[in-house]
Every structure is written in structure tokens, then in C-alpha cells.
Amino acid sequence: MILRLFFSELRLLARNKAQVLNPLAFLFLGVMLFSVGVPSAVQGNGIYAGAVLWFIVLLTNLLALDGLFRRDYDNGVLEQILCASEVPFMVILMRIFVHWLHTGLLITLLAPLLSLALGIELHALPVVMLALLLGTPALSFIGATGAALTVGFSRGGVLLALLVLPLFLPVLIFGAHVVNDAVAGNGNSAQLYWLAFISMVAFTIGPFATTVGLKISVQLQ
């Protein structure tokens, strides 16, 4: 059943390419705008690389979150999921997982390109990718709760950012420092453990909180 859910979510995603491609376009646009904006003295030497990389990852994730439940909410499928299926929890878990696949995992795979653009040296690349892999699930699972609560408002985007970005702060701190330490050649296992820990906590409570949030949002209609 889990596999079937997973494939149906994937199929849904494949039929809605904009949901995958638009945030990606934003990702590179953001990196470009930043790189053009900084003075050429610090350009490409990786001083801000960690902070910028993670900040843009946060924003990309946030953009993609807005569409996480939007369509299902508008056309009523969400209510069907919450009422009809025996375990709405599993459906929601799968939905968030697939969201992570097309934001977090995809960004991890694109990390070499992003590193190139931001001036992160090659020797730091494995650590950067590991950090992205460990840290991004937290973003999807925490963010889904906010997305669930704001899906009922037609203009929920700003509110979503307001609710979710403060909770992203620890990921940004540890994530950015992993990158900076890796660029400087320092040890960084502590931060990686922390990223993994935050993701585990988010994974544990996120799906439950999202289910509750969706139940509230559905009643708003």
C-alpha cells in the first residue's frame, strides 16, 4: 500500500511539472542575483557561500510548500483523503516525502552546480552534499505543518513564511556553518549530527502536526 501511495504521488508530480521546475528556476535565479549583487572582491571566494546557499534553499523550499496541498484543497480531494482513507497519516507522510524528493534531494543532487556558482571549492563538496541531504528533510517536515495550516487562505504565502521561517533558523545555522567549516577545512561532524537530529525530530512530529493542521483547514471552508 505504501508503495502504491508513493507511486501515485510521483505520478501526480510528474503531471504537474511546474511544481518541480518553478522552484528550481527560483533556486538558480536567487544564486545568480546574489552573486551579481556582491562586490567583486568577495565574489566567488566562498565567504558567504554557506549562508547564501542555505538561505536560498530555505526560500526554495518555502516556495514549493505553498503548492503542497493547494490543488487538493481547492478541488476537494483533501477532504476525501481525510475522510475516506483509513490512515490519512500515511498519505500525508508520502506527500511530504515526495515533496522532499523534489526539493531537498533534487537540490542535493544539484549541489555541484550551486557550489560552482557560489565559489565553494571542490574538496568541500561531499560535506556540503551530506549537509543538504541531512538538513533538508527538516525543512519539508516542519514546513508541511505551516502549509497545512495556511492552505485555507487564498493569500497564505506571507503567513506561511512568517510561521515557518523562524522554525527554520536552527537548520540555517548548522547548515551554513557546516559549509563554512568545510570550505575552511575544519572538522564538522557535530553540526552534521545536529542537522540529522533536527530532521529526525521534524520527521517524528511533522506528519502528525500536518494531519491536525489539514483537519483544521478543511473545516475552514
Next chain:
Amino acid sequence: MFLREFWHKLGSPKWFYQISTGWMIGFAVAALVLLVVGMVWGLAFAPADYQQGNSFRIIYVHVPTAMVAQSVYISMGVAGIVLFVWRMKLADVAIAACLPVGMMLTALALFSGGVWGRPTWGTWWEWDGRTVSTLVLLFLFIGIYALREAIPDITLRGRASALVAIVGTINIPIIKYSVDWWHTLHQPGSFSLTEKPTMPVEMWAPLLVMVLGMYCFAGYIILARMRIEILLREQRTQWARELVA
């Protein structure tokens, strides 16, 4: 047995309104006495700091507001859990009452921190660990406030804000730890449960009085706000009408 009865009675707004009159007055008197005593003691009689001179005296405002602000957020999380588990109407009233109080205290803590930072660190604002965690606390308050404003239905508003308060409360330790780890310019906390204070007793005793006074003050305001909120929500009932009339 007694506790369980008390718990059940808490479900009735009318009962709470009647019983809380005494609590509110108690908190108000205690706050008045403690704050006046602490203020006079701290500002006029406590010895000046050998490094910071008299400017350290803002600690008597800064530390209590910061401590109470955080406690108010955590109590909102607890009220949120109560709302989800027991569906108690009063819990939502408590969240509604805590929100503006916590927001105000957090803002005050940030402001007094800036005033203190200027003479001691030489800057109004520094991206320091605990400053940032207080700022994040303010954003968490603002987020819940904005969410409440956006939802017209009173039951759903309560449940939604309770959910955010719970998730936020779980996150607070992580946020605090991460920003402390990140880097900190702050002097270490003056109070901890496990260690003896590093300050002499003449300095920390008034601070303790101020902290207790600030807790009583927050308790008083929150209770007063809760009572008004209860009257608003119960305005159709007989007892509320008789009370107001």
C-alpha cells in the same frame, strides 16, 4: 480527588470567572509590592558593578522581562496541549490572553537589552546568540498572532494557534541551543538552578524580587485579559449579562 474536581470545574468559564477574582487581586497586590520593593532596592541600594558601574542596573528590568516572556510562550504551548487533549475552552482564552502580553514583554526585553548593550558592548544591536533567540521568540509570537487574525471561526482559530504554539514550544530548546552554539557575546545567565549565583547577594536578591514581581505582574495581566475575553465570549449567557448590567 480534589485536583480532579478542580480540573473539571476549569471547564466552566463562569466558575473560572468567579474564582479568578481573588487570584487576580492577589497577583496584582503581590506584583505591586514586589516590583516597587525590587525597583527601589535594585536602583537605589544595590551596589554598583565594579566594571559596568551603574549601567548594570538595567538588569533589574531586562532579565525579568526576558525570563517571563519565554515562560509566557511555553505556557501558551502547555495551554495548546490542554486545548487539544481536553478541548477546554478556557485554554484558548488563555492563549488569546498570553499572546499580547508575551509579545510586549519580548519587545521590552529586546529594547532594554539594546539600552544595556549601548554602554557595555558599545552597540545598540549585536547579532548575538541570546539576542537572536529573543528576536525569534518575538517572530514566533507575531506568527501566531497573524494566524489568529486570519481565521474568523473562534474554535478553529484556537486549535490552529494551539498547534503552532505546541510546535514552536518543541522547537524553542533547539533554537536556543543552536543560536548559543552559533556564537555568543552575552554574559552567561545570572541565575541557574544548579549553581550558586556569581553575583554577590546584595545584587542578585533584588533581581530575584524583580523576577518574581514580573511573574506576578504577567499573571495579573493575563488573568485580567482572560476575564474580559470570557465576558466577551459569554455575552449571551444569563450570568454574564447580570454581571455587566
